[in-house]
Amino acid sequence: MYKHHHHACRSAIILAALGLSPIPALAADSADLQQIRQEIDTLRQGYEKRINELETRLQNAEATANKAEQAAQNAPANSAPSTPAAGGNAFNPEIGMVLSGSYSNFKRNPDGYRITGFAPGGDIGPGSRGFSLGESEVNFSANVDQLFYGNLTLSVGADDKIHAEEAFIQTTAMPAGFRLKAGRFFSGIGYINGQHAHAWDFADSPLVYQAFLGGQYAQEGIQASWVAPTRMFVELGSEMGRGKEFPGADSQRNKPGSQAVFAHVGDDIGVSQSWRAGLSWLRHTPQNRSQTDTNLANTNVTDSFTGTSNIVGADFVWKWAPNGNGERQNLKLQGEFYRRMEKGQLVYDTANANTQGDYRTAQSGWYVQSVYQFIPNWRVGARYERLNSGTVDYGSNALVLGDERFRPSKTSLMVDWNPSEFSRIRLQVAQDKSRRDLKDQQVTLQYQMSLGAHGAHSY
Amino acid sequence: MTKQFHRTAVLAIATASFFSLPAHAALRIVACEPEWAALSQELAGDKADIYSATTAMQDPHHIQARPSLIAAVRNADLLTCTGAELETGWLPVLLRQSGNTKVQPGQPGYFEAASFVTKLEIPTRLDRADGDVHAAGNPHIQTDPHNIAKVADALGQRLAQLDPANAATYKARLQDFQTRWKAAQARWEKEAAPLRGARIVVQHKAYPYLENWLGLNQVATLEPKPGVEPTSSHLSEVLNQLQTQPARFIVRSAYNDNRGAEWLSQHAHIPVVVVPFSVGGSERAKDLFGMFDDTIAQLLKGLQ
Numbered sequence: 048m049y050k051h052h053h054h055a056c057r058s059a060i061i062l063a064a065l066g067l068s069p070i071p072a073l074a075a076d077s078a079d080l081q082q083i084r085q086e087i088d089t090l091r092q093g094y095e096k097r098i099n100e101l102e103t104r105l106q107n108a109e110a111t112a113n114k115a116e117q118a119a120q121n122a123p124a125n126s127a128p129s130t131p132a133a134g135g136n137a138f139n140p141e142i143g144m145v146l147s148g149s150y151s152n153f154k155r156n157p158d159g160y161r162i163t164g165f166a167p168g169g170d171i172g173p174g175s176r177g178f179s180l181g182e183s184e185v186n187f188s189a190n191v192d193q194l195f196y197g198n199l200t201l202s203v204g205a206d207d208k209i210h211a212e213e214a215f216i217q218t219t220a221m222p223a224g225f226r227l228k229a230g231r232f233f234s235g236i237g238y239i240n241g242q243h244a245h246a247w248d249f250a251d252s253p254l255v256y257q258a259f260l261g262g263q264y265a266q267e268g269i270q271a272s273w274v275a276p277t278r279m280f281v282e283l284g285s286e287m288g289r290g291k292e293f294p295g296a297d298s299q300r301n302k303p304g305s306q307a308v309f310a311h312v313g314d315d316i317g318v319s320q321s322w323r324a325g326l327s328w329l330r331h332t333p334q335n336r337s338q339t340d341t342n343l344a345n346t347n348v349t350d351s352f353t354g355t356s357n358i359v360g361a362d363f364v365w366k367w368a369p370n371g372n373g374e375r376q377n378l379k380l381q382g383e384f385y386r387r388m389e390k391g392q393l394v395y396d397t398a399n400a401n402t403q404g405d406y407r408t409a410q411s412g413w414y415v416q417s418v419y420q421f422i423p424n425w426r427v428g429a430r431y432e433r434l435n436s437g438t439v440d441y442g443s444n445a446l447v448l449g450d451e452r453f454r455p456s457k458t459s460l461m462v463d464w465n466p467s468e469f470s471r472i473r474l475q476v477a478q479d480k481s482r483r484d485l486k487d488q489q490v491t492l493q494y495q496m497s498l499g500a501h502g503a504h505s506y
Numbered sequence: 507m508t509k510q511f512h513r514t515a516v517l518a519i520a521t522a523s524f525f526s527l528p529a530h531a532a533l534r535i536v537a538c539e540p541e542w543a544a545l546s547q548e549l550a551g552d553k554a555d556i557y558s559a560t561t562a563m564q565d566p567h568h569i570q571a572r573p574s575l576i577a578a579v580r581n582a583d584l585l586t587c588t589g590a591e592l593e594t595g596w597l598p599v600l601l602r603q604s605g606n607t608k609v610q611p612g613q614p615g616y617f618e619a620a621s622f623v624t625k626l627e628i629p630t631r632l633d634r635a636d637g638d639v640h641a642a643g644n645p646h647i648q649t650d651p652h653n654i655a656k657v658a659d660a661l662g663q664r665l666a667q668l669d670p671a672n673a674a675t676y677k678a679r680l681q682d683f684q685t686r687w688k689a690a691q692a693r694w695e696k697e698a699a700p701l702r703g704a705r706i707v708v709q710h711k712a713y714p715y716l717e718n719w720l721g722l723n724q725v726a727t728l729e730p731k732p733g734v735e736p737t738s739s740h741l742s743e744v745l746n747q748l749q750t751q752p753a754r755f756i757v758r759s760a761y762n763d764n765r766g767a768e769w770l771s772q773h774a775h776i777p778v779v780v781v782p783f784s785v786g787g788s789e790r791a792k793d794l795f796g797m798f799d800d801t802i803a804q805l806l807k808g809l810q
Contacts, residue, residue, distance in 0.1 A: 196602075217602075224580055224605040274580045274605050280573030282603075313573025318561060321572040366570060370563040373570070375763050423735045423763070467734065468568070468595070469634060498634075503599045506571050 140189035140197075141500035145245045147181030149174070149493040155485050162258050163483040164436025164453035165410065166338040166352075168293025169261015170204075173251060173479065173489050179205055181493060182244045184212060188502065194220050200243070212243070213265065224274040234266045235284045235309045236327035237383055238362040246504055248379070248418045250475045250491045254432045254457055255412030259358055259387045261293035264329065268303060280313040280323070294329075294356045294387070296336035306330045313506070318371045323506060324363040331356040335394075342396070343449045349398060350448075352406060354391010360384060364506070375423055382415035395444045405442025411435050416459075424466060430459040434481070455481035471495045533669045536578045536609075538587035538597060539566050541648040542619060542657075544785040544794045546586055548683045549662050553672045557582075559600075562787035563761050566592055567638065567733065571599035579604040582615065584668055586661065589618030590625060590645035614667055620645055622660040623653040626714045638733025648784065650715035651691045651798055658683055690795055695720075698802050700809060705751070707744065707776075709736070709758035709767055712783065716801070725753050728766045736766030748774045755808030759783035779808040 153176050160172035184202035191197045196219050200212040215230030233241045240256070240263055252262050268288025275281035290304025291297035298304055307330070313323030336352045361384050368377035386409070393406035414432035421427065434455045441448045457480060463473035472494050479487040533554040537543035543558035550556070557578050560566055566588070569575075579585065579600045587593055601610060608615040625643030632641055647653045662680030666673035702721035709728045717724050726747055730740040748770075756778045758767045767778045781801045782791035790800035 219610065220607050221605065222607065226605045272605070274576065274603070276581055278577060278581075280577035282576075311573070314577075315572060315574040318563075321570065321574060323573045366572075368570075370761075371561065371569075372564045372761055374565050374568060374761075467634075467638075503571060503595045503597070505599050505603065506573060506576075 138189070140187040141502075143186040143188075143500040143502065144498040145182070145184045145186075145243070145495065146498065147183050147245060147493065147495045148179065149181050149250065149491050150178050151176055151492075152490040153487055154489070155482070155487040160482070161339070161341075162254060162434065162455050162481045164439070164451040164455070165258040165434065166340060166350075168336075168338060169257070171257040171262055173477075173487070174491070175205060180207075181250075181495070182212075184243070184245075186500075186502070188500075190219065191216065194218060224276060226272050228270040228272070229268070231265055231267045232270065234264045234286060234288075234307055234329065235270060235272065236264065236307050236329050236358075237309075237360055237385075238323070238325060238364055238381060239383070240264055242505065245495045245497065248416065248426075248428050249430055249459055249461055250473060250493050251459075253383070253414040253416075253430070254434055254455060254481055255383065255385050255414055258410075258412055258434055259294065259385050260329075265292065266305060266307065267291065268305065280311070282311040284309045290331045290333070293336070294333065294358070294389075295331040296333035296352075298334045300334075302332075304332055304334075319369055320365065320367050321371075321506075322363065322365040325361070327358075327360040327362070329358040329360075337397075340395075340448055341451070342447050344447075348396040351394040351397050352389070352391060353394075354389060354406065356387065356389045358385055358387045360386070366506075373420065375420075377420045379418045380415070381417075382413065384411070384413040386411040393441065393444060395441075395447055400447070402444060402447075404444035405440070406444075407440040407442075408438065410437040410439075418461075424464060426463050426465070428461045428463075430457075430461075432457050451483070453483050457481055469497050469501065533665065533672075534581055534583045536582040536585050538585065538593050539648070540785040540787075541654075541794065541797070542586040542588070542661075544797075545654065545658060545661060546584075546665075548794065549658065549676060549679050550665055551675070551679055553669065553675055554665075562782060562784035562791070565761050567595060569593070569596045571596045571603070575600050576603045579609060580606050582606060582609050584615045584617060584664070585609040586617045586619065588620050588645050588647065590620035590642040590647075591640045592620070592645035614664065617661060617664050619653075619657040619661075620647050622656050623647050626718060627711065637729070637731025644711065644714050646712045646783075647715055649713050649781075649801070650719040651687065651694065652719065653715060654794060655684060655687055655691075658687070686795070690798065694798050694802050698805065701802075701805055704755075704809065705753040706808075707748070707753045707756045707770065709756070709762045712759055713757060713781075716781075720805070722805075725751060728756070728758075728770065735763075741766060741770055744770060745773050748776070752776070755779045755805075757781060757805070757808075760787035777808050777810075779804050781805070 151174055153173060157172050157175060161167045180203060182202050182204065184200050186200045188198040196217045199214045202210050202212045204210050211231060213232050215228050215232040217228045218226055221227065235241055239247055240260065256262055266286050266288040268286060270284060270286040272282060272284035286307040287303040288305040295304045307328065309325060309327040311323055311325040315321045332355050334353050338350050338352060339347050340350050342348050362382070364379065364381040366377065366379045389406065389408045391406055392403055395402045395404065412434035414430055416428060416430035418426050418428035436451055436453045439450045457477060459475055459477035461473055461475040463471050465471045475491045475493070477489040479489055533550060535546045535550065535554045535556045537546055537556060537558045539560055540558045540562050543556050546554060546556050559575050559578065560569055587597060607613070610616060620642065628643040629639045629641065632639060658680060662676050665676040698720045703723060705723045705725045707726045707728065708724055711727055711732050716722065726744045728736040728741065728744065730737055753776060755776050756767045756770055758778065758780055760780055760782050771778045781804055782788040782797050785791055785793060785797050787797070788800050791797040
């Protein structure tokens with residue numbers, strides 16, 4: 048095995064010698080050439096002799112080295128590229144960036160967007176008209192030490208404010224498949240909730256995420272998760288958090304305002320198919336959650352809710368690629384269903400009437416979507432979604448607030464071009480019927496690019 | 507409500523334990539690529555349970571971090587991967603999500619084959635404008651049997667370290683493997699002698715180690731940049747180049763899409779050679795020996 052190595056070395060040395068010799072390629076006369084040939088020959092003979100000597104010495108050394116090798120079994124044989132850069136920056140975290148922007152054309156003005164029949168909260172709506180910066184973000188991550196890993200994602204939102212999308216630490220050395228996470232992080236509920244927006248297959252979040260989770264739910268607290276020692280993938284997780292974001296509300300209590308439990312199972316079907324399914328439960332106990340409702344006189348009023356909010360959900364994703372090789376073709380089918388039940392007291396029109404009454408709702412929503420890569424770099428996708436405003440019982444406030452009873456729906460189609468795994472340009476058209484009597488046509492052209500260290504994407 | 511939550515969690519854990527793996531004494535090895543699964547098989551025999559995360563029909567650069575793979579990594583005692591950033595698009599997710607501390611980088615349960623060989627094509631410039639470049643050098647080390655032999659030595663030692671009870675078995679199997687390998691290698695080199703100096707076109711820069719070993723001379727690639735699908739304009743350029751500087755054949759791996767290579771083959775009138783690239787990449791490539799048997803046989807066919 049060493050022999051081969053020497054051949055390579057020898058050729059390299061000869062090549063180097065050639066490179067160093069001054070050869071005026073075209074003008075050289077034959078005498079010059081002759082002289083150069085002789086020089087090279089002398090060089091080569093010299094080197095060959097020395098290499099042969101080295102080879103013998105190496106063979107001798109090999110015998111002794113064999114013993115040492117047995118002891119030093121973990122040391123990589125070749126350490127050439129593994130010399131880390133010295134200096135103060137050597138331990139800098141990995142830095143990745145996502146740049147995203149869009150142009151949108153909406154038939155209806157998105158100002159004051161509200162899904163009919165659903166109390167609005169969080170960052171919802173189709174975005175703004177015209178050109179806008181999408182969710183551009185910077186991510187830093189690294190192992191903290193032998194026990195922890197840290198991750199910070201800062202994003203520039205549509206409002207031009209820098210926002211800590213995620214900022215968490217996570218254990219790396221807990222036994223038996225357990226992990227703990229603390230800080231702000233996307234909750235493990237659902238399927239796409241845990242993903243960053245640039246990993247989504249459509250430009251906007253599904254209506255059901257907007258209606259129930261304010262777009263996407265980030266927990267500020269702790270998460271414990273466990274992967275079971277089973278052949279099939281089984282993961283269980285539980286979270287506790289402050290619950291200050293919709294569907295929660297900030298409070299000055301010691302008790303966590305938000306709790307979540309989720310379970311995921313998944314496996315392969317043969318070599319070409321894989322799937323994951325999950326169940327989630329998210330619970331909040333908001334105090335004085337402010338929400339804008341439209342009263343029977345068709346005026347927007349600010350109400351305040353105190354009580355419990357329970358969201359249960361089911362999600363699945365199935366992926367197919369011939370022989371598991373998605374380079375040319377692949378197909379993805381996913382869907383999520385959620386049901387939200389809220390129960391408590393609602394104060395109507397906190398600014399004026401300020402009347403308190405019982406409040407009880409049971410609402411649901413779902414989406415299904417499929418994305419198909421039909422040739423390398425090109426994908427098409429379709430998404431259909433529907434919400435059901437279900438029942439909203441305002442108790443004694445029923446005199447002023449009416450159950451809006453509406454079934455919002457939306458159909459979206461997209462095509463995207465991915466010249467590499469780091470860039471994507473997407474065109475999306477949607478027919479949005481989430482506002483009563485305001486059918487909207489939405490066209491969005493979007494780019495999403497990632498630069499620098501880019502973490503691998505989860506399933 | 508909180509009580510209810512706890513009850514749910516307990517119930518869920520109880521349910522999950524139903525699916526539990528049977529208690530297993532064997533070393534559980536998860537190989538990132540089939541060649542390392544095959545090498546593990548050679549060296550560990552029945553002392554290990556071996557699972558390959560990918561097949562030879564898949565591009566090891568682009569693998570989904572599937573739930574089944576997370577579960578496999580969760581239960582592994584040893585990961586045998588190529589390294590050199592080949593698996594950078596999916597392995598980090600598996601490592602993080604599995605919660606398995608034994609197989610994290612730096613642990614004895616994490617084995618990177620590429621760190622035991624001398625790498626070629628270490629870039630002098632790192633820029634994604636150059637395509638899918640690997641800072642550590644070209645990761646496709648398995649196409650040179652010298653590399654396999656070096657990795658075998660290191661892997662044999664690692665197995666003995668992780669499972670000292672069977673150290674003698676691993677040592678004996680390693681010796682036996684190296685003897686057979688050396689003999690096979692001499693045979694391959696003899697058979698492949700006519701290939702020395704042959705000018706070839708490759709689909710992806712996947713074979714520098716093979717070229718270096720057999721003295722093949724790569725003159726063009728179908729991919730305009732590493733990892734970028736062949737474009738028609740680039741293929742035309744390659745065709746033009748071949749008209750003045752001809753090549754003997756086009757080499758692609760079993761998992762590569764055949765269209766670019768077929769187009770060039772028809773227009774340049776040179777054959778396409780499909781090499782297994784990994785174990786399982788062809789009927790004959792049932793193990794590492796078969797993989798090289800078939801590679802040499804296919805390349806020789808290209809000369810005819």
